[in-house]
Amino acid sequence: MKMSTNEASALQDYLYLTTLDGYCPDAFIGGRQAIPPDAHDLWQFAVDMIYRCLQCDFLVINENWTAAHNIEGALEFARLLAKHDPFDSDDFNESGALYWIEPELTASKKTKDLIARFQIDLASAACQPLIEHIEDSFEANGLAYGEILVPVGEGI
Template sequence: MSAYEFPALAIQDWLRVFCYDSYCADAMTSGLTNSKDTVLRWQLAVDTLYRLIASDLLHIPTLKADDLSAQKAAALDYIKSLAHHNPFSSDIEETSHWYLWDISATDRCHRLIEAYGIRDIPQGELSQGLVAALHNLFAENRVAWSDQPLIAVSADS
């Protein structure tokens, strides 16, 4: 897998998992790539979470705001902040940012998983319909997948 190749099967699997339970952001640092490169894993986690929240597939239910738009903006700001906190650091202050909030599937995510029968297909089998739907959602929300980082990670800031 190249550095920014769309990890379709991994995203499909994560969306299925999020439909069953909530997870903290740190969970996304594994399973999106087989690479042992921690910077790549960090980058994919930040970019993927940002895209999934921007596309209303994931949300942070306990993050309080005046309205849904403000709640989404706060969630996206949180994901942006993760680009400056290395989840693989040995510093607990650094990694603790990845555990601040539980992230859950939205109703839209549940509907998408249901529409493409993702719960019923065997593990490891990819739904091309879901892949196309994800690409469309990402493009509609101006977070299309590309060969460049969406939000470049940096431990220097």
């Protein structure tokens, strides 16, 4: 497993939650909160992980929302998340909330099947076989974990 235990647990919990209902990307950073000391790293993790999960069919974004906002594909969506700092209240209130709060992400059938197969819930510790399966999928799609895919804060 390449992810740290904390990262694996966060991803696993988020994927589990999206099997229950749609969640906004903001959930990937822990929701609205005071600016944590590792805000930039958390932002980067969220953007790259959302992008990987969309590209590898672990998550699905509401197509009506993307069509209404003329967003074509996971990469364009990830670039918009990367452009808008979720911890900068001015940017967030001006336009960032459109991308961090409005869209709904849900688990794909593949994710629902994996969560059921490994019997995951919020009380579950990071499940190494599940995370390794996810990491293998990332790798097979050219989105290896540990690489920055969509740099945040570069005014894209």
